[in-house]
Amino acid sequence: MAEQLSFDLPVRAALGREDFFVTSANAGPVAMIEDVAHWPGGKLAISGPEASGKTHLAHVWADRTDGVVISASDLARFDIPTLASAVNVAVEDVPHISGRRREENALFHLHNLLLSEGGRLLLTGREAPTRWAIDLADLRSRLAGTTLVTLDPPDDALLAALLKKQFHDRQIRAGDGLVDYLLPRMTRSGAAARRLVALIDRLSLNERRSISVPLARRALEMSQNRDEDGAEDHP
Template sequence: MTSRQLIFNLPVRPALGRDDFFVSPANAMAVVLIEGWRDWAGRKLALIGPAGAGKTHLAHVWAAASGARIVSAADLAGADIPALAQGPVVVEDVDKISGNRAAEEALFHLHNLVLAEGHFLLVTAAREPHLWRLSLPDLASRMMGTQAVTLDQPDDRLLAAVVAKLFADRQLMPGPETVAYLVARMDRSLDAARDLVARIDREALAQKRPVTRPLAAEVMGQSELPDLLDMGQS
């Protein structure tokens, strides 16, 4: 029986630079707009996409390029809005403050002050602005009037690149056959990729084994047998 070792929850440091962001048809338009941010209509942009699609990564890329500060929409109610408005700003997860009157009013004032000062504003959300259900009409109208770009669910090329990056963030370098095996069988979302890589990492540590295709199959609850049978029939 394979011995299992104690696992420590060491911090994982994701790489969030532009060179670490893989461009595919699923996100190409968003990348073009982020890189061409000085030409945003009205000096603002809404970055839309499902959880784990890369919104935070692109927000950090833009913040590094523009010098913007990054803040969660839920934290705006307690923020120093005039101070924030002295430069470009990223506001994340705007769709999560629906019905939070204090946060909505803070975002409304931040939006107006940032633009009045001649700076740029990037907001992120999981859905399009007309679905945010903001209770403050003036804020809702301004958000719906914001240019938006959508990050789609990942295609195979993007998913493979993300899986490889998630492993690299953990200082792991599985072979391309292992990555291809995972991409062909995993749920089609970046959140699923993050969870799967974490589970494989934990199991590799516990069993003191390298990250290989057989280990990946074990973690996914699958057997190599079907693949071997398929090969024999080809």
């Protein structure tokens, strides 16, 4: 029998407000996103680990405010006055431009233009702005003064919702029994949920097996082995 090959096809993530599950772990940041009129100084920073929901919240906010979401790494490609005319701008992964003079200068000018005209600026990064290694001193001081909200590690309800969302994004029907099996056994993070569901999907495709608890058990074992030796799994 010929081996069936699986391909890493792009996964279209659902980023609407109805797709964002709110629990005590993220209620604070959600409340701030929905109360944009009261942001101190017109700006807000969201911090949290990989796959904690920063991008999703940025898109929820942009949808609510008719704003735009861009990557900090792309800033130098934009005409900053034109970008500032959007009034509400979310800039993702600000730490990625550390030491990149053009991008840092672009963010500095965007910050000043937006806030001088009464706009709103949303920033994201894995750590607090005070820990972003920005070389441009004037920009660094402005970022350090930004109000911060932090996405906490997921509780049980949120982790279950993250698993279900990852399955849904991959158009996989996963019953509550499968999620209930994974929940107490997996690494407790949004990034782990994303990697685990991707691994389950690849195993299912490669082996032409339906998704089940036994297959999920194997994926968990492979994921744990990878975490221990730092290597990627390629089923």
